[in-house]
Amino acid sequence: MPSDVSCIMNPLKAHRKLTMSLGLLLIGMSLGACSPYQLKGRVVVGSEQLVSQVSANDPRLDEEPLPGATIELTLDPSSISPKRLGTIVSDGNGDFILDIQAMGAGSFQEYDLGILITAPKHRNLWQTIKLPSAKKRLLVMMKRGAAGPPPPGDILKESLQLKDRFMGQ
Secondary structure, three states, rough: OOOHHHHHHHHHHHHHHHHEEEHHHHHHHHHHHHHHHHEEEEEEOOOOOOEEEEOOOOHHHHEEEEOEEEEEEEOOOOOOEEEEEEEOOOOOEEEEEEEEOOOOOOOOOEEEEEEEOOOOOOEEEEEEEEEOOOOOEEEEEEEOOOOOOOOOOOHHHHHHHHHHHHOOO
């Protein structure tokens, strides 16, 4: 092959390799974006009512665990289309984990998270926070006592009913 032709062919090969590499990179990134984000947390007995994002080594996570707490989660509870993520129950160590299928959750996309926690012989807790990053854990502290007044979960229920009515479901 004359040297002139090989000079032309090498840049074409390099371009093809670059195009294939970029394509593989984009496929890998899109597959990673589809993997579920896991919301990890722990419910403990505390002297105050609290829902907070903490690092995995926060000492408050070692306080008395509260097993059997029911946690109801809603993504973007005050939006036009809130998404119920489900209800989970804390295990014997007070821990809970929930996979969340939402684009960019836990990394680059900010979502509000509506949390309703109930447990026998403890006060109800309702709070809206930003969805923690994948590196953080959710710390829930609940006070002992009577359940107290019902949380403003009715607002959430009403907005979900309105959404269903308007969306024809």
